[in-house]
């Protein structure tokens with residue numbers, strides 16, 4: 688049995704933008720004299736911009752030191768740093784095995800989608816020149832609820848014309864795995880730091896994406912439903 692569509696998260700699945708998110712937050716944290724480490728950064732994966740800022744401020748015990756408008760300005764400042772970094776990206780920023788895997792899906796006639804809460808998703812896909820590899824792109828502008836709400840994956844599946852269990856969702860963040868699961872899809876995790884819901888199939892990196900292996904696990908899951 689083959690899935691009818693694959694829906695990919697963007698940051699940390701299709702491309703290594705997670706390192707640029709880290710560098711941009713680090714630049715802001717340094718300017719403000721705040722502590723920001725890779726461990727804190729891990730908690731920001733799949734989390735929207737303003738909530739990410741709240742997590743950094745809370746980690747430093749300074750949440751109530753800034754008004755809402757100051758927080759919006761700080762989130763915007765981070766985004767300006769981030770935009771200068773992503774505009775310099777090249778094909779080398781596409782994660783290992785992704786281009787080949789997308790080519791395999793095209794060859795098999797399987798639909799592809801992107802489900803990303805990033806407001807920069809369109810720019811990132813354009814800079815990497817892979818926008819035309821997807822049949823539908825669901826981004827922050829099209830949904831109201833952040834992951835782990837299933838809205839963004841459910842929208843992508845319905846726009847592609849399929850039910851949740853026809854689709855495979857691929858994610859690197861715990862919130863994303865929860866969203867895929869709640870949307871009734873088969874989940875593939877890429878190096879996810881699992882704190883609650885496990886992916887149906889756990890892979891160490893995108894280089895391990897293997898169509899036959901995923902179909903095998905997907906078939907077993909469908910037969911068990």
Ligand code: BG6
Pocket residue numbers: 697698708731732733734735736739766803804805806807808827
């Ligand atoms: C997610 C990233 O894909 O997008 C988060 O994993 C990021 O780290 C979020 O905060 C929002 O991105 P942006 O580009 O709108 O700031």
Ligand code: MG
Pocket residue numbers: 696697698699700732733858859860863
């Ligand atoms: Mg991600």
